[in-house]
Amino acid sequence: MAASASSSVQRARQGLADRLGEIRRDAGLTGRDLARACGWHASKTSRIENARTPPSADDIRAWCRACGADDQVGDLVASLRAVEGMFVEWRRMERAGLRQAQEARLPLYERTRRFRSYSSWLVPGMIQTYAYTSAVLHAIQQRRGLVDDVEDALAARMERQRVLHTGDRRFAFLMEESVLRTGTGGPDVMRGQLAHLITVSALPTVSLGIVPMRPDRARWPVEGFWIYDSAQVNVELVSGYLTITQPREVAMYAETFAELAGLAVYGPAARALITVAMGAYE
Known part of the structure; x- marks a missing residue:
């Protein structure tokens, strides 16, 4: 997703990141636990939760699968698409x-x-x-x-x-x-x-x-x-x-x-x- 100086875009990115962080914590997982379950480096979890790196739709699916929250994939991917559409x-x-x-x-x-x-x-x-x-x-x-x-x-x-x-x-x-x-x-x-x-x-x-x-x-x-x-x-x-x-x-x-x-x-x-x-x- 392209970078933008608009705080609208940044707030939307951070809102999605915050939701992912809540799902991880509700599942009782640390960042390292989640990274291990998803098969990626722990720093990637940190970058996503701090809105420094935008997740892909596949990242969101893996995240929710690791947290037992498959029912939230649809809403989260829709939020991702909305954020991506703010700057095109x-x-x-x-x-x-x-x-x-x-x-x-x-x-x-x-x-x-x-x-x-x-x-x-x-x-x-x-x-x-x-x-x-x-x-x-x-x-x-x-x-x-x-x-x-x-x-x-x-x-x-x-x-x-x-x-x-x-x-x-x-x-x-x-x-x-x-x-x-x-x-x-x-x-x-x-x-x-x-x-x-x-x-x-x-x-x-x-x-x-x-x-x-x-x-x-x-x-x-x-x-x-x-x-x-x-x-x-x-x-x-x-x-x-x-x-x-x-x-x-x-x-x-x-x-x-x-x-x-x-x-x-x-x-x-x-x-x-x-x-x-x-x-x-x-």
Whole structure:
């Protein structure tokens, strides 16, 4: 399991380790006893119980078998899979191609009623045009050497955008002004994308804020993230995809979003920045 700085991931790892330690102690076994029964070195037991080494599913099965706790294997393996899913490297998420990664997020989007999105790199996927998304996905596919299923992934991304127009949902999008000037896909693609932002900003369910470039801002840009209701945050890192569910950490991202939202401009002022950026692509 990939390392992550998130305390959500570390706490989940430690919670699983603590459960395994309790099972060993309830069975009346020492760490050495368990290691002997499992056929591994005693230091491995210590590393697992201290969350320094994540157990495999086979490790958990051997652990429970040695402790006479086979009935707990199912729950523990499910917990392991949940921890593994909190941080997923891009190469693992996209090993079957981009379409599957796009489709996997649809249930989350469908059950969410309040979306908050902050982007410092790209226009958020929910409000990308077909041409902009195509440019982004083709670049990812080529850079990471993935299976070329970009057309299928595009269809899945466009299908996911329907939640923008259905149900009782609210959307707050924040973007750094620099996002308007990335040049993704070239001038024609960018002009179309920026025109689409102006259209989207008029939707009654959408708040679109642009954080202007200025020399004296009180809050610097951070990594892009999505907040789904108040239950989950997803962060796109260079190395992978991080899922945060710890309430304290979710609250930190909500506070950061509020601070950045306070720096943004909206309505006519936001559309003016978009229009100026469009002029740069003429």
